[in-house]
Structure formats: C-alpha cells, structure tokens
Amino acid sequence: MAASPAYGEEKGGSSSLGEPEYGHDPASGGIFASDYKRHDDLKEMLDSNKDSLKLEAMKRIVAMIARGKNASDLFPAVVKNVACKNIEVKKLVYVYLVRYAEEQQDLALLSISTFQRGLKDPNQLIRASALRVLSSIRVPIIVPIMMLAIKEAASDMSPYVRKTAAHAIPKLYSLDSDQKDQLIEVIEKLLADKTTLVAGSVVMAFEEVCPERIDLIHKNYRKLCNLLIDVEEWGQVVIINMLTRYARTQFLSPNQNESLLEESAEKAFYGSEEEDTKDAKAEAASLAKRKPYVMDPDHRLLLRNTKPLLQSRNAAVVMAVAQLYFHLAPKAEVGVIAKALVRLLRSHSEVQYVVLQNVATMSIKRRGMFEPYLKSFYIRSTDPTQIKILKLEVLTNLANETNISTILREFQTYIRSMDKDFVAATIQAIGRCATNIGKVRDTCLNGLVQLLSNRDELVVAESVVVIKKLLQMQPAQHSEIIKHMAKLTDNIQVPMARASILWLIGEYCEHVPKIAPDVLRKMAKSFTNEEDIVKLQVINLAAKLYLTNSKQSKLLTQYVLNLAKYDQNYDIRDRARFIRQLIVPTEKSGALNKYAKKLFLAQKPAPILESSFKDRDHFQLGSLSHLLNAKAVGYQELPDWPDEAPDPSVRNVEVPEWTKCTSREKRKDKVEKPFYSDSEGESGPTESADSEPESDSEESGSSSSSGTSSSSSEEEDEEEEEGGSEEQSEDKEGEEEEEEKRKKKKEKGGPRKASPRSVGSEEEEEAEGKKVKKAAGPQGKKGHAESSSEEASASESSSSGSDSGTEAPTVVEAKRRKVIPSSKAGPKEISLLDLDDFTPPPPQPVPSSSIISTSLVTDLEGLTLTDTSLAPALLSPAFGAVRTYELLHRMAGEGLSVEYCFSRRPFPGDPHMVAVQIQISNNTDAEVKSLRVSEPKLLAGMRIQEFPEIALCFQRAWRPGTQPAW
C-alpha cells in the first residue's frame, strides 16, 4: 500500500495534464510529497468528529476518484465512516467502497457488519441501499452473505427491496457463477412477483443468469404481457426483448403459409417489377384460407400489449417493440412500426444512426412498409456523413419502378454535394438502382458516364467502378463507353478506378481491338509505379491480350511479366509466374495451356450489387450484434419458429384459489394496482387473451373504485401467485384463509383504495416489533364484535423447524420464545428483525388449497415479540391514529374487505404474542355468515389464537371509527 499512492498519483497526474483544477481537489497537480501530506490532512478530517469536516473530506476524495486518481491509501480512514450518521457522508463512503473494495478486500470486510445491520433496518430504503452496496462490493469471501441477503430481500415485503434483490442477482452471479442454481430459485420466485417495480429488474437478472431457462417464463408470461405497459421504460426494453425470444420458441410462425411465396418473392426482389409486398399479402391471404393458421391467443396478447409502447418517448422502447413486430407479427401487421421508427429520425443523431441501420435491414425484407415515408429519408446537407450514407442505403432499398424517377432526381442533387464520401456512396447507390431496375439502367449509365468528366477525381473513380459493374451486364452495346474510359487512364490516379478500367479493357478487348494494346503499352511503361491492385490488372490485361491478339502484344506481355517477376510483392510474383506458365506454351506446360483462352475469357456473371444489410435480420433487430453484423459476447440467438407449437397449456395458471398466493407479494400487489395498465390479472386459461385484456382492464387499472370485474381479475392474480411463489411462506395462508372465508361480501368502495404508500410505514411499525398485538377482530358491522374478538394472541410454536432445504438454518432462534395464547387470530413471530443475524425466514412452499391470500402473515413475520404480559382482557380496538393495512381488498373479496392494524397494545393473554386488529367490512348487499379462522397455516414458530366464529356480517356495515386513518 505504501507504494500505491505514489504510483497512482503519477498516473493520475499525467492524465490530467492541462486540465483546470477542481476547486479543492487535493490531488490535482502538485508534487508527490505535498499530495501525500494532503492525504494526511484528509485522514485527519475523516477522523474528526465533525460531520462537516468528514463531508468535506469525502467530497474531495470523490472528486479524486472521478478524475481517475488513486485514492486507495485512504481506505482505512474512509471505511471507518461507513456507519456515519450523516446521509451524504454515508453515501459518499459507499461510492468509495464500491470503487476500492475489490482492491482491498480485507479492509472492506470491516464494513460488512454495517450493511448487515442495514439489511434489518425498519426502513425499506435503508434496507435496499444496504443490499445494493453490499452486493456491489466485489469481494468473493462475502458470497455466502450476499446469497443470504438476496434470499431474504427477495421475500421482503417492500417491492423496492425486492427490486434491489433482483438487481443484486447478476452482481452475485458475476462474482461467483457457482451460485447459479440458488440464484435461479430466487429468480423464479421473483418472477412470480406481481409488482411492476420488480418485473423489469428480475427479467434482467433472468437474462443474465439463466436465459436458457425459458420454462421459468411460462407461468409468468401472461402476467408480464399485462404488466408491461406499467413497467418503467428500461424494464420494458428488457422484457420485450426476452419475450421476443420466448415467442419464437413457443408459437408458430404467423407467416408460415406465406413462406413459399416469400421465397419466390425474394428471388424476384431485385427484379423491380413486383409490388411484392402487396401481392404477397394478397396471395398469402388466399393461401391462408386453404391452410388455416390460428394464432395462439397468447401470441396475440403479446402483440396487442406491446403495440401502445410504440408511442413511448423512449427510443429504446420503440425500437424494442419494432423488432418484436418485425420478428413476430404477421406480415400484414408489421406496417404499424414504420411510423414510429420514422418518428425516431427526429431524435439525436446517435439514435438516428441506430434506427437507420435497423430500417435498412427491415426495408430489404419489407419494402412496402417504409414506402409511404420515402421522403422522410431525404438527405439534408447538414446531416452527418454517416447518417447520409445510411439514408441513402434506405432510399436505395426502397427504390422501385414507380418511385425510381423521384429517387434519381433526388440523387442528382446529392451528387453535387460538397461531401465527397457521400457523393461516392450516391454513385454506388445509383449503380444499385440501375442493376435492380432494368428500366432505368440506360439512364443511370448515361448519367454516370457524364460524371466521368467531373472535376473531382474521387467522383470519377467511383463512377468508373460502378460503370464497370454495369457494363458487365451488357458489354456489347457499350464499346463507346469503354473507349471513353480507356482514355481516362491517363488522368485517373485512384488505383481502384485504374484497376477497373484495365479489367474492362482486358475483358472486352475484342470490342476495342485498337485501343487495348495501346493501353497496355502505356501501362507497361508505368508498371513499376503502380499500386499492387493495378499491377495485378495489368498482368491480367496482358494475358488476355496475349491470348486474343498475340501479334501485337507478345513482347509487351513478356516485358510486363518480367517486371512482375521481380516485383516486391509476392502476390504479383506468383501471379506472373502462374500466368506465364498458363499462356506461354512451353514443353513443360501441360494440358492447361490449351484451355488458357477459355480460362481467361470465360463469360463471367455480372456482379450482383446488393445491400450490405441483406440478411442481417438473422440477428435480432435492435441488438448490438445486428449493428455490428457480428455476434457480440452474450448474444442470445433468436431461434427459428418451431414446426410444431409446444403445448400452450404450460402458460395456464391454475385455478384461482385464494389460498395459494404468496403472501407478501400478493398483498402488495393488490395494494399497488398497475397504474395504467390494461388489465391487471392474467387472463384465465380459458379465455383467450385476446378479448379481455383490453376491455376490462382499463377500469380496473385506473382505479379500484369502479368495482367491476373484480372477481375475474382477482382470481387471476391469485393464480399467478401461486404459480410462482408457492415456496413462500405458506403458513400465513392459514390466517388469511380464515378471513377470506368470512367474507363473501363486497365492499363499497371508493375510499378504500389501496394506497401504495402504506408500504413504507408498515414496515416501520413492524419494526418496532415489540409488543404489537394483533387484535383480530372481525368487526363486521356489528362493530363490537371487533373488540372482543380481536384478540389474537399469538405465540408461536416454537419450533423454528422445517426450514426449507436450501437455506441455511441460521436463523437464530434464541430470541424467540413462543407462547401459546388462547384466542384466535394469531400473530406469528419471526426472527426477521433480529439484529444480529440476517437469516431470512425460509420460505416454504406450501401448496395449500385454501382460500385467502393475505399478507398479514407476512407482515407479522417481521415482528419480534418481547415479553409483555398482558391480560387477555379486552383490547379495545385502536382507532384513528393507527395505520391500517389492507388485507383483502374489497374487489378481491367480492365485496368483503378486510383491514388490519397493529394496535400496539399488549396482548393480555400472552406476553409473547401481539394483538392484531382486523376489521372486516361487508359491502355487499348480502350477509356474510360464519366468519372464523380455519386451519391457519403459520410459519414455523408462530401461533395464532383464534377468535370465535362470527355468525353474521351484514351488508354495508362498517364502523366509522375504524376507518383507515389516511
């Protein structure tokens, strides 16, 4: 370490030469010695107990890091401040830690305990940030700690913490890929999460860790489709790209009936005649009648739910949807993306660059799609050259018989541009149009010939090259042009152009019998000064002339071959040797000699001028690999459509039973309804995704108030949950179930809509953990019922036992004591918050068949009970000031809603239990009977004290006093 600062400073110093200094940056400039002292100064400041000094020091240090200077010698001094109370200091320390921990692993370990403590913090944001930093410290030794932390966070009740957990997965994976199996479990669990906050992050983790496990997606497919519009924009991109791949493996090609057609169309593609797309569509339609193809409703769901995102302000999202449509949609529907892509051309030039590359690829396959926007690709003199060239590419791809005259007129203005690279590209584009569209071939050729007298050599050279290619298609008619070009050899210096002219003359020497030998004569003179590429063509020309006109050219040929024999370039020497053997008959030369003429003067096929973007679409559009036209590291191939559709039922999510949900997540979900999405739940297995999502969704999405189709969506919710999250603690379900049962009523609605905010505070409260008791009071309308019944005391069944296998049973049980109280609803306690250890309560999968999904249980998990001995006497219901949380939303409960709160009163029966007050309201018109607790499933170590059955719950009764406080 002693040496490192010196080295670092030096390095830093040199790189920053000439930069203006930062305000206080101690590291800028200066000589080594003084810097070193200044670092002492920083250390002192860090050691002081004034936050302002520490802050100042940290700011300077961060400024050093920002400039790429080495501040690693301060590590010990900085790390000490990791527990500093001042938030900004803390944040800056985190920045420092993440930057240097990898280099100073031992010292970095000092900070770990702070983060572990942070993971238990009642505040979700602190938990999240602790996890974030912990997982960003790339120190292999803490892998197990990270693993535990991630698992725990994945079942956290705060979606934000779960999101952070999802983010941490790839970090851990890159640190130690042996953890893959365990991480996949976590991913699987998080995939089942229904909050929009988590969705994008977990899919990102999925893509990074186990993109091959496509089976994990099945159950979550519909949910992802439906949530998509509410996911934040970056997550949308990741999800859409993943779903594109998924769809390619699971559905049939929507264009399968056209595939035959497509082939033929393709062949004819450059033939200019056809209006191919339209025809193809029409024919496809007719074919389709013969062989009916029915799109899987899930396939349709994906297409429908992504379409609105074409309107996103984020170019990456638009591009993601565009590529999805390009790869997955029936031909007739792909057109919708053109407008959105064209819109992106107004964006920053980097965006234009990428979009144009993709448009270029698409426009080859689906020309019709962009034709209406032809003019949007017209070039302005102010466009950067790279953009001009791409636009030109697109224009060329779009050229057909009808629009070619417009395009050529446009090209004429381009040829006069000041930007010579662009002019050269235009000339090539003209060449391509000429070869593709027979009608304008002569026009183009004439135009190009005129360019031969252009003053700019580059323009002339490019024209020559292109003309050569065009002439090859019909040489006989154009000997005049060849003669004209022969004259150019005196002036043109660009090697490629000279080579092209020589090749032309050699190839068609019979059309210009007089000129050809003369050209050879001139070239022989200048042979030694030519570029290699030209020399090769001179040799070629000589050989061809020798074969056709040996009288005039024999000596010249030998002269050239002799020069070539001693050339510096071995290609040229080889060529000379080879050609000499071939054309000059000697005794040794074998049979080949007889065929020399055939070899050299065979009919050569005209070159096909085609776009460099042809067939680039075998890369997924929008990808880095597509842009580079090379497979980038980590690129996932876009699979071909399967011949047979895999079983679509894998995406069905099972029966909507309440019970199965994972408690935490679910609750949350209910609480946070997707803000704008169409439909929230997934559509049940039976309904084809087709119809529903659109219709009902809007309402449900926007607010719960309207109370409509609640039941269906609800169920769906649940289903999903089950799918994924069974493993979660099911114990809780028990409770929930009970409650569920009680309800069968509906609520009235408006006011109780779930507020997303509640989350944060909840936790806090829990955190307090102490003697909260839960009063489980079903207080239906009868109100008092609540007070009496509410008592739940719980004690937990002590055995913390059955942790599910994988997790480390590190849970400390010491702390919990469990007692069994008498009555009903039971609080369960969990050691989550024990400060000293961070083992998560292992979620156990219990596939329970019962009904409710509540998160109450989960919430309870967080409580640590301390001893309070309270008389089981009555707990009066807590009102007003206490926050209530939603257990069952009215929509979900078909009118029955349940809210609960921690009354923070001791539970009389048992010091180790807490009272939870549960308020049940019936908003339906019907009565609800027999509310009771049935077979609660509790986490290990939890107990519940049941309350007596409540016989009736009338409609619309709820006590004003117990209304939610917010």
Add this chain to the structure above:
Amino acid sequence: MKMIHSLFLINCSGDIFLEKHWKSVVSQSVCDYFFEAQEKAIDVENVPPVISTPHHYLISIYRDKIFFVSVIQTEVPPLFVIEFLHRVADTFQDYFGECSETAIKDNVVIVYELLEEMLDNGFPLATESNILKELIKPPTILRSVVNSITGSSNVGDTLPTGQLSNIPWRRAGVKYTNNEAYFDVIEEIDAIIDKSGSTVFAEIQGVIDSCIKLSGMPDLSLSFMNPRLLDDVSFHPCIRFKRWESERVLSFIPPDGNFRLISYRVSSQNLVAIPVYVKHLISFKENSSSGRFDVTIGPKQNMGKTVEGVVMTVHMPKAVLNMNLTATQGSYTFDPVTKVLAWDVGKITPQKLPNLKGIVNLQSGAPKPEENPSLNIQFKIQQLAISGLKVNRLDMYGEKYKPFKGVKYITKAGKFQVRT
C-alpha cells in the same frame, strides 16, 4: 445484458475529465480506441456511436461538446445505452442549467451522486428527474451558501417515496401557494425546398412542453379542438394511453415541474404552409476568382403573424476565401475557417424585404465549386401553431383548488433547408 460497465466523459481536446465505474475498473486506455475512431472521423459528428474493440464495445454520444463514452462488455440494445446517456446529459442540464465541462467539474460530487443513483450495476435505476431531485437536491446559490455555513448537505434526508409508488414520475407532498399549469405548443417545420422554390418535402413536428406547478396529486385532462390532426404521437409515461385511444384526450397525473408531455407529427396529408420564401442567386464564374451572392427572404402564408428571429446559415464551399456582402437588414458574419456564413436577419417586414448581396472571393486558381451551398433558415412565429392545432380545455380532478392555466403557441423552423 450487462449494460453499462463504465462511463468516461471526454472533452473536445481529448481529455478524460470524469470517469465512473459500476463494476470493476476499466482502464482509461480503452478510450484510445475511441480517440482513434475520432481521428478517423475528422468531424465530431461522424464518430460512430458504436465502436467494437477487442474486449469491449464503446457506445458514445456527443452532447454539448462532451463525449459520453460508455464501456459495454456484452450484448445490449445500443439504443438502450444511447437513450440512457442522453438521459444523463438531460439530467445534468436540468441540474446545472447547462451540460458543460465546467458545470460538471464544478459539481463533480453531485454528478457522482447522480450517476450512482441512475445506474445500479450498470442497469438504470432512477432516471426520473422528480425522483432524483428528491434524492439529491440540485445546487442553487442560496443552498450552497447555506450548506457551507451549516454543513448541511445536498442529499435529501427525506426518503424518496416516489420511487416506491406507481407513479414514479411524481414526487409526493408537492405544495405551491400559486398553482399553475402552463403548456407550450411548439411546432417545427421541417422542409426541403428545391432550387426552383417548390417544396420537396415538408412536415410539421410538434411538442407540448409543460410546466406544472400544482399541489397534491392533480389528475389532468387536456383536450384539443382538433385532435385528429395528430398523426403520430409519443407520450410521456404519465399519459393514459387508453384514454387517448378511445377519446383523444390526454389524461395524466403530471410530474412536478418542467417536462415534455407529448411529441407529435402532423399527418402528412395536410399540406404544410411554408411561412417564408427565399429568392437566391449564387453563382461562381468560370476562370475567375469571384462569384455572386444575392439572397432575399420574404414572408408567405404566415397567417397574418410576423415572422421573426430569422437567421440564415450557409456552409460555403471550401474554395471560398472571403465574402463581401451588404445586408439591407441585420448583420452577417463569415468565418473563413469553417466557411460558415451566418446572417442574422431578425424580423421580416413585408414592406422592405431583407436582402444580402455581394461578392464571393474564391481561392485563385482553384476550380470553380461544382455545387451551390444550401441555405439553412431559422425563424419563429409567436402565437401560432402552424398546423392549426388548438387546445380546447384543461380540466383538473382530484384536487380542490383552482389552478391558473395557460397555453402558448409558437411555430419555428426545424430542419428547414433551401437548396440552391
């Protein structure tokens, strides 16, 4: 998808003045590939946004004289990175008023804190400015004075609840004494006019920029008299797409502060009224080292409004040495190095059309330029949306107070080019 590994900020003279790594440190030397490409490109705007190097890919943007060069290791949609980098630049702009090297260096700690929040492990985390501003307060002069005295900080100590909610773009607990909502309807005309004055291509691109200062959680609906004009629209995430689809009404809970509500394109069926015309005569004589330059700008189809803020810029051919011109109005400059002629015209009065006329001096001996330069025109028309788009009404739900509402229209030249 490992996303962004590192970020380097590089100024025009090739100094790396800031670096940030989200994973293991990548040496600055990776930027050498970028410098190489930059050299090859000659022009800054021609540096390819994506560069492949043996071990990394570099994806860069150029904004306000700064290159934002990100280092990528694996496959990732390039637009994702580009869009994100622009978002970073926008955020700097938003925080410091400008996205310049000086501003970034002066606020290096805030920059670092922002970058830390915006990306986690290279994946975007918080990019909404409302959330960021809750996390990290933007610097103001007052605050920095106060901070230096009290030692308090820029980092918010309240927790950003917005991050946790369904409407991450809006911060919670917004309070204003004056509740105001302003909308600027800004339309830009993109056009290419050919030599003869006929329109080769023209379309109208518009945006609605909003400045919303409303307390609480207002739910707004903005409707238009003629929504069918809008052909292609892109939305801020706050807008409820379904409402638009079904009723053509913009319904949204707005972010707090300034933001772009929508951008749109007016359907190409409508003919675009071109508000100005240009008469030009630019010619270079064969075998003489001079040429003529004569340009007049006049108003046309401007719906009775004044065309103002007119500026013409021309990239003259390389052979041009100097220009001796007389302007009847405004002033002109010619930069002999970049060969850019700029004529600041100001307001056009139909009675006396602005004209710029004179002699062009060419390098002696150089061949006469083949091409005539195109003229790029800028202008502004206040109080007019050239497409005819009109806001009908703004309704607010969810809050009781009465907000002050305002709509402003303005038409500008976008990429408006006259070929000569």
